[in-house]
Every structure is written in structure tokens, then in C-alpha cells.
Amino acid sequence: MSDPTQPSAPDFASRDPNSPEFWDERFERHHTPWDQGGVPSAFQSFAARHSGAAVLIPGCGSAYEALWLAEHGNPVRAIDFSHAAVAAAHEQLGKHAHLVEQADFFVYEPPFSPAWIYERAFLCALPPSRRADYAQRVAELLPAGALLAGFFFIGSTPKGPPFGIERNELDALLTPNFELIEDEAVNDSIPVFAGRERWLTWRRLA
Numbered sequence: 715m716s717d718p719t720q721p722s723a724p725d726f727a728s729r730d731p732n733s734p735e736f737w738d739e740r741f742e743r744h745h746t747p748w749d750q751g752g753v754p755s756a757f758q759s760f761a762a763r764h765s766g767a768a769v770l771i772p773g774c775g776s777a778y779e780a781l782w783l784a785e786h787g788n789p790v791r792a793i794d795f796s797h798a799a800v801a802a803a804h805e806q807l808g809k810h811a812h813l814v815e816q817a818d819f820f821v822y823e824p825p826f827s828p829a830w831i832y833e834r835a836f837l838c839a840l841p842p843s844r845r846a847d848y849a850q851r852v853a854e855l856l857p858a859g860a861l862l863a864g865f866f867f868i869g870s871t872p873k874g875p876p877f878g879i880e881r882n883e884l885d886a887l888l889t890p891n892f893e894l895i896e897d898e899a900v901n902d903s904i905p906v907f908a909g910r911e912r913w914l915t916w917r918r919l920a
Contacts, residue, residue: 773836777803833864892916
């Protein structure tokens, strides 16, 4: 997710990543450098170990992972507050398109209790002012023992999105309600995230 406010990016009207219009414009103009165009290997490895787990994917974008989960028998709901992102996901998912909804993560109520919330370029898409809201919402949605797992973009960034987060800040954000149980290097990052991603798995405390 290269900084869309930089001169090399197209001239966008919306500059507020808190707004659906910000993301609509980028999807509509096919400026989505955060889009891997497929399913990362770390995700596949983790999902294979959690077969059948009910998964919620916030900020799903094109939702390649939602399709993978649906095809492997996992209950899944993927959401995005951008209608253009949801349209892109519906095109990807075909007969599974109903599993992707346009919704605001901070008020959305999934049709199941998630066993896993998948983090993929959602936290780093949020302005830093929303991080406490993110931590509160994932804690509300996940029952004890459930997992927040995925890719976390580590290290501060002068601008964004993506908004990198220092590791000590991430730990302080999540440790009141979660314990870290997995921390792995990521070897197949796309260029905008290369060298900055970790696969982290956090378990919801009782």
C-alpha cells in the first residue's frame, strides 16, 4: 500500500482513509498496490491448521482469502466499507459472493462468533487515531480462546496508509486482552510490505 498522497500516485480527490470514498476511488481506478493478487503462503499454512474455524475478515478488499476459506469448508464473512472493494470481491468470489458484505467493522455483528479474525492490511489502513477502537472491537468480537491472527506491518511510517506501528505500541495495544502465541517471519511479502511484516497470532484471554 504505497502512500496514495505522494506525487507518484494518481491525483485522487479523497485524502481521508477514514472515508469509504478514499478506498472507492482507489479501487475504481485500479490503484491497489496493497493487493497481493492471491493467497499468501503463511495464511494457507495457518488456515490448514485451523480447518473449520469460523473466520471474520475486516477490510477484506478483493477477498482472495475468503474464497480460499469458503472452498475449504470454513464458515467465513468478509467485510469492507468501500462499495468498490466489495464489488471487486464479489467478482472474485462468484458463487460465494454472498459471503462478502459492505459494512463498518466497528459496528458490524457477524452471523457467528468468530474463532479467528484475520488481519491483513486492515490495521495499517486505519489512521493511528483508530487503533484503540480496533483493539477494543476485536476484543469484543472474539470469545476467550479465539484468535486474532495475520500480517502486521511493523515500524513507524511518516505518512500513510499504510500506517506502520512500532512493535512496543502494538504489544501495549493488544496485551490487555490478548496473549501472543505465534510470531513468525514473512518471506513472500509484496514490495510495499517487504521486510516489515510479521505473522502474529494473538489468543483472546478469558
